[in-house]
Structure formats: structure tokens, C-alpha cells
Amino acid sequence: MIWQKLGLVYVANGKQDWAFSHAFIPTAMMLNDELIRVYVAFLDQSKVGRVGFVDVAASNPLQVLRVSEKPVLDIGEPGTFDDNGVTPISIIKYANKLYLYYVGWQLGVKVRYFLLIGLAVSEDNGNSFKRYSRVPILERSDKELFVRTAAHVQRDHNKWRMWYVAGDKWLHVDDKQVPTYNLRYLESNDGINWGKEGRICLDIASNEEYGFGRPFVIKESGLYKMWYSIRTFSKGYRLGYAESTDGLNWIRKDEGVGIDVSEDGWDSQMICFGCLQKTRYGTYLFYNGNNYGETGFGVAVLQD
Template sequence: MKWRKLGRIFAPDGSRRWARSYAIIPTAELVDDDRLRVYYASIDDERNGRIGVLELDARNPTRILHDRPDPVLDIGELGCFDDSGVNPSALVQSEVGAVMYYIGWQRCERVPYMLFAGVARRGEDGVFQRLRRTPILDRTETEPFVRSATTILREPDGSYRCWYVSAHRWGYVGEKQYPEYIIRTTRSDDGLNWSRDSVIAINFSNPSEFGFGRPWVIKDGSLYKMWYSIRSRTEPYRLGYAESEDGVSWARQDHRMQLMRSEDGWDQEMICYPCVIDACGGRYLFYNGNSHGATGFGVAVLEKE
């Protein structure tokens, strides 16, 4: 599974008040044979996050066709789970139209943040309106810290499958606090009300690993395929890959993920937050580079065997 980098696509130039820096967690949607939409999150001077969108040439996704000047989802109401920022995580066609599942984050006192999943519906103007003020994946007794960064598929029977990041405790790496987080999976009949029962999909393979960032799942025939970011104590974010026949039991095949850091430039320090989509006969992988998206996002194409 060899990926060929096509280059960086976008990073904010700092001219917009809502998007001074960062273009984090690229989330792609195929509009038609000619266009891809990619949603991303940027931060303002107070480091609050909002979601913007680009339209790209589906045949040459490094070419920007349109850069919407205003955000399509703003920060949440003061005191809500998303009052410090929102990041995109998945686009799904549902019974109520196109919905975006997003990461809502809130700053905290004794730990840096909380992350829980929200949902919003797209209007005719392209702007998203929240369907709920509260998370769709909220705290549970077994998952009290983080339940977010969802990737969601709608199955042929109309049900929904979700894979998401779940933290089971906070700890330290050096002198800095981080959550220890794995990937879990759960189900829903309507995409809004999710089972509070979940199972572990991807767990640590060695003592150095302490987190998995933003999973992305597609279904290729009868096979589920997942890309994700691996965080460890010995090296920065890199990408992993796994396969499953049922979406529950996964076989990690990280050695097959041949997309490495560059020798220099915007992605020389790390590669993270993958999003994989098929368009115009090609399979593309959008991803963030250095400092978790501070240098923007780029794209790679899967080399044909």
C-alpha cells in the first residue's frame, strides 16, 4: 500500500479573524465527478476553533476551486461541550439530509480539555445547524473522559456504525498531560441515539503507545479498512492501518502503511489525521503534517499495483 504525495493543499494565511492558523482534521466529501469538498478546522486569536470548507478539483485535488471565506460551523453556546471549538470528523447522508459529526472541545482547569462528539445538519446555504446542544457520545461510567473523533458508515440495512476515540485515563508524557486513548466501536439505528455499550476496536500493541488519533473507516467490498494516527512516547504521530471482516475485530497491519514523513518541509515532523476517499478512479488520502495541522493539510494518492 504505497502512497505518493501530491503536496500540501492549504494552510491559512492569517488574514481571516476566525482562521488565523491551523487547518486540522481534513474531512473529505465527494460532491460530483468534478468536485471534492474538504472541511477543516482553524483557530482564531483566542485559540477557539471553527470549521471551514474548500472545494477541490476531483481529478487534481491539489487545485482549489473555491475557498469559502466564512466558517460553516461556529463555536457552541457558552458553557456547552463545544464552546471552545469544533473540528469536523465525518459527513453522512441521513434521513434528515447531510449531517456532519464533529468534535466539540471545551477547555478545563485540571486537565487541558474535554472532547465529545456532536452532530449538525447542513442547510441549503452550506452552513451547519446543530441538531443537539449536547453530545451524541456523552460520558458513561466506563468512558468518562473522551468520546469523540468519530468515523461513521451507514450500512445497507440503514443502521449506523461508528468508530471513535475513547480515553480511559489522563496521564503524563514527560511533564505534559495527555489522555491515553484507544479506538472503540458502537452502533445506532438513527445516527443520533447511540448504544452506550461499545467494544474496543484498536488497542495498544506495545508499552510506548498511548493514543490513536482520528480513525477513518471505509468499506471495500465486504472488508472494512481503517486508517488512524499512532501516538507514542518514542516518536511523533505516524499513520497506521487495520482490516476487519465484521468492523469489530481488527487486525493491525501498520507495516503496510507506506506514507512516511518528508525529509524537510511542512510534514517533516509528523503525519496524522488521515481521511481516505475515492474520486475519479483514484484513492486519495488527506492528512495533516507538523504540529497536528499548524502547517495545514495535504494529499497523497494510492499507487496502483
Template sequence: MKWVKKGLIFKTENNFEWMRTHAQVPIADKIDEERLRIYFGTRDSQNRTLTTFIEVEANNPQNILYIHDKPILSLGRLGCFDDSGVMPSDIVNYNSKKYFYYLGWNVGSTVRYRVANGLAISEDNGNTFKRVSEGPIMDRSILDPIAVSTQSVLVEKGIWKTWYMSYVKWEIVNGIPEPFYHIKYAESKDEINWDRKGIVCIDFKSNKEAGISRPFVLKEKGVYKMWYSYRTAVNYRSDKSESYKIGYAESIDGIKWIRKDDEVGIDVSEKGWDSEMIAYAYIYEHKGKKYMLYNGNGFGKSGFGYAILDETKKVF
């Protein structure tokens, strides 16, 4: 497959007190055939993450029609799992409701942060969202003892399926704790309570690899397809050869996957906003074309852009 880059869509520029830097982990929700809503995580002056959105022209996402002037969710109450950050994971449209899955985080002490997954639901077409609970719907457990994070969710025949980040360990690298994580699978009958069996879907392909993050899964013609980001453990913040790249895998059952990173069809640019890393891909379809939203340099500090699948190349 081959993705043709179309350029940057949005970068924060101190738009609001709570929107100082970053436009991270973009997710798309089509409002209608003319308008697309893109949710993303942004940071305030205290480096706390809040989620908001922009609306863009569906045929030309670089044409920004609206910038929302407040977060869609406030930070959690002091002491709750999301009192320091609320970042998007996925949005599911089901039974006339919008299910907004997000990760919440706290500032850590022995390690830099702690994360868990939450859920908020909208019954007014995304104008407002309400948490299902002040607590997380998925947190560290016997099977995920360190932490869990961003997830992708599909609903099939009444079964909710999720592919989520599971932290394997924190390890001291160059004098600081660094997280290691891969992708696991779980199911639910009610979108809230998840049956986890410790199933690893995408694991490290070498001893050098340390982070496999931000899964996005779709199903097409009986095949599950996943995009994710992967990096090493050393110097991934400063060395483009070690930093995040986008990977790709396929599966027949959604559980056993074959990595096909060399077929992903997109890489860092020679220069510009996505020349050091590319990460956090989200795929959507509009008028028969497949679009990819993704972040570039600085884990979203340089903003997010998009690419369109070249259908004349190998069909994925």
C-alpha cells in the same frame, strides 16, 4: 500498498480573524465530478477551533477554487460542550441530507481540555448546517468515563456504525497531563443515540504507545479497512520518532481488527511540511483512484496535503 505523495493543498495564513492558524483534520465531500469540498478545523487568535471549508478541482486538489469566508457552525453557547471549539470528524451523505459529525471541546482545569461529539445536519446540500442539539450526541459515560472524540461513521442496512476515540486516562508525563486514547465501536438506529458496549477495536500495541486517534473506516469487497494515527506518550510534539504516524488495520466484522501498520504505505518525508509527523488520514475515491487527505507537522499547523494510491502495488 503504496501512497504517492502529491504535495500540500492548503495552509492557513491569517486569512480571517477566525482563521489564524491550522488547517486540521481534513474531510472530503464530493460536490460533483469536477469539484471537491474539503472541511477542516482552523484556529482563531484565542486558539479556539472553528470548522470551514475550501473547494478544489477534483482532478487536481492543489488547484483551490474557493475559500469559504465564514465558519459552517458557530461556537456553542457559553457552558455548552462546544463553546471553545468545533472540529470536523466525518460527513455522511444519507437520504438527501449531509450529516456532519464533529467534536466539541471546552477548556479544562485539572486537565487541558474536555471533548465530546456533536452532530449538525444540512438539508440544502451543505450550504448551511444546523445542530441537532446544543448538547453532545456522545459524551463521557459509564463505559467511557474520561472522554470521547473523533469518530468515523458508516450506514449499513439502516444501522449506523461508528468507530470513535475513547480516552483511557490522563497521566502526568514530564510534569504535564497527557491524554491516552484508543478506538472503540458503537451502533445506532437513528444516527443520534448510540449503543455503546465498551468494544475496543484498536488498542495499544505496546506500553510505549499512548494515542490512537482519528479513525477513518471504509468497507470494500466485504472487508472493513481503517486508517488512524498513533503516537507515544513522551516527546511526541518535538521528536519525529515519537510523533504521529498513520496506521492501518483490517476487519471482517468491523469489531475484531488486525493491525497492519507496516502495510500502510506512507511515512514522513525527509524534509518539508510533513517531515516531522503525518496524521488524520481521510480516504475518498474519484474516477477510480483512491486519494488520501492528511495533516503534516504541528498537528495541522503546516496545513494538509494529499497522496494517491499506486494501484500497481499491492491492492489493499
């Protein structure tokens, strides 16, 4: 596949306290045939994220039509798993509601943070979300101790399927403590209750890698296709690609992902956290660039 980069879509302009910087983890959905809503986390000056959105034209995703004036999902109460930030990660329409799976950030003392998955539900077509509960739907478990995060969720033949990131160890990279993790898989009957331990479906393949980020899965003609972020020691994040016939056993085909960093500019150092959106005008890939979304999110279009 080959992706043609269209350019930078949006980055916070610093005019609102809650959305001072970034546009982190683009998570897209179609509001109608002509309008794409991209949920992102905007960060305040303390680097605490809240979920907002950017509406763009389906015919030209560089055309920004509206930016949320207030968070559609704010941080949790003090002491809860999401009291230091919320990040959108996956959205699904079900039973006339929108289920938003999000990452909750909580600071640690002897480790830097904990990342767990929460669920928020919208009954007004995504203009606001209410927490399903004050606790995560993926709580810590013995082998997934510090991070159970970055979940992509979809319904497949009346079954809820989740691909997500999990791990129980930390490393020091460039004098900074970072978690190491792999991609795992869970199933659910209702999209709310999941198991305590997932099956590893994609593991680290070399000494250069130490983690994966944000899987995004589609199913075409019986074939599962996954885009994900590869976290490396020397290059930071890069996008990867894999295929599967059952959604469980994946064959990595990273060389075929069809997109890499630019020679200069907002995505010249890092490319990560991809999200696909099919439209009548083509298939778009929204993604973050340098420094984990500090430079905003951009878009590329799939070439035939």
C-alpha cells in the same frame, strides 16, 4: 499499498480572525464528480477552532478553487460542550441531508479539556450546518469519562456504525497533560442515539503507544479497511492501517500503510488524521502534518 505524495494543499493565511492558522482534521466529500469539498477546523489566535472548507479540483486536488469566507459551524454557547472549539470528523449523506459529526472542545480545570461528539445537519448541500442539539450525542460515561471523540460514522445494511476514540485517564508527556485512549465501536438505529459504552476494537499494543486518533473506515469486497493515527511517545503521530472481516475484530498491518513522514518540510515531523476520498481520477488521502495541522493539510494518491 503505496501512496504518492502530491504536496501541501492549504493552510490558513492569517487574513481572517476566525481562520488565523491551521487546517485541522481534513474531512472530505464529493460535491460532484469534479469537485471535492474538504472541511477543516481553522483556528483563531486563541487556538479556538471553527469549521470551514476548502474546495479542490477532483482532477488535481492541489488546485484550490474556493475557501469558505465564514464558518459553516461556529463554536457553541458559553458553558456548552463545544464552547472552546469545533472540529469536523465525519460526514455522511442521508435523507437529502448532510450529517456532520464533529468534536466539541471544552476546557477543564483539573484536566486540560473534554472532547465529546456532536452532530450538525445541513440542508443546503454543506454550505451551512445547524446543531442537532446543544448537548453531545456521545455524552460522558463512567468508563469513557474525558474523551468520547474522533468518530467515523457510516451506514452499513441499514445500520449506523461508529468507530471512535475513548478513554478515562491522563498522562504527562513532555511536561504536558494528555489523555490516553483506545479505539471503540458502537451501533445505532438512527445515527443519533448511541450507547453509553463502546466495545474496544483496537487497543494499544506497546509501551511506545498511548493513544489513537481519527479512524477512517471503508468497506471493499466484504473487507473493512481502517486508517488511523497512532500517538507515540517518541515520534508523535504516525498513520496506521488495519483490516477486519466484520468491522469489530481488527488485525493491525501498520507496516503496509504505505506512507510516512517526509525528510523535510511541512510533514517531516508528524503525519496524521487521514481521510480517504475516491474519485474518477483516483483515490486520494488527505492528511495533516507537523504539529497537529498547524502546517495545513496535504494529499497523496494511491498507486496501482
